[in-house]
Amino acid sequence: MSIRSIEHDDGPRAWSGKYPGSPSRFQLRHPSVPRDAIPVCDDDIDCIVGYQRVFGRVAYAFDLLGQTAKIWRLNDDEALFDSKESRLVMGELWQPGVRARTRAGQWGYGALLGKDARAALRRRFTELGSAPLLLAPRALDQMEQPESFVPLHILRLGMLIGRKKAGGSEFEFGAVMLVGDGQAGGQTFQMLTVWTNHAMSVIRDFETKPVPSWMVDD
Known part of the structure; x- marks a missing residue:
């Protein structure tokens, strides 16, 4: 049940309730996101916050608007994920290359994202929701x-x-x-x-x- 203000009860209000389901189920892909980029779910907030693409040994992190958030070169010992993966996952308890279930019960594969890349995706996700609505x-x-x-x-x-x-x-x-x-x-x-x-x-x-x-x- 959402928490609502008594003031202006019949008018528009900001959303302040709890979702009745997992937000990570939803994906709206921006046309600028490369077709071979795989969605990245932040398991700590249960949302898809961006995408990751690997071309050769170069990795790219894209935000939800298809803008590049981070580019870096992978180490030779980092195993590449299967391009057929349906989602990659990042979070405090996730490690790159590890397959497990997310908090919402979906299977995921640990994204090859460093601390800076994770922070960039989270920051841009927050900025997307900063405009009053x-x-x-x-x-x-x-x-x-x-x-x-x-x-x-x-x-x-x-x-x-x-x-x-x-x-x-x-x-x-x-x-x-x-x-x-x-x-x-x-x-x-x-x-x-x-x-x-x-x-x-x-x-x-x-x-x-x-x-x-x-x-x-x-």
């Missing part, structure tokens, strides 16, 4: 339901990189995201639609619908 009552209700909630940073990404359409007194944003099905390890494509006011400071409503994989451009 309010949710109208309808959107707040959606956030509290396990079957309809979408993490706030994914909603922000949808507004940044989704197709924008103006209509009446609001903007509509549409973007395709990947949603994991929990411990089974599978993923489904879903169309995320977000409606905001014209100042893009209030999310009025959002909706997700399944999208067949054959309709998605890989």
Whole structure:
């Protein structure tokens, strides 16, 4: 249950509740992220915070907006991860090259990220959520339901990189995201639609619908 202020109870409010599910299930990939880059989950906060790519012996860490956060050369004794991995994981208890389950119960492989690279991804993830953003009552209700909630940073990404359409007194944003099905390890494509006011400071409503994989451009 979310913690709500008594003041302005019928108006837009900042999200201050606890998610009814794992945020790490959700991925909205920016077009600038290389196709062979693998998502990196920060197990300490249970969110995908960026991507890692290895080309030769050079490693790259990208943030959620597809910008390079760190570039470094791997040591000769560092084993490369399989390019077929569905996710890499970083966190205080994770070591590079170790396979284990995340806190959300999903299998992951320890990312080849040093301390500086991990700090850069976490800092940029925090910056993504630093801009003020309010949710109208309808959107707040959606956030509290396990079957309809979408993490706030994914909603922000949808507004940044989704197709924008103006209509009446609001903007509509549409973007395709990947949603994991929990411990089974599978993923489904879903169309995320977000409606905001014209100042893009209030999310009025959002909706997700399944999208067949054959309709998605890989």
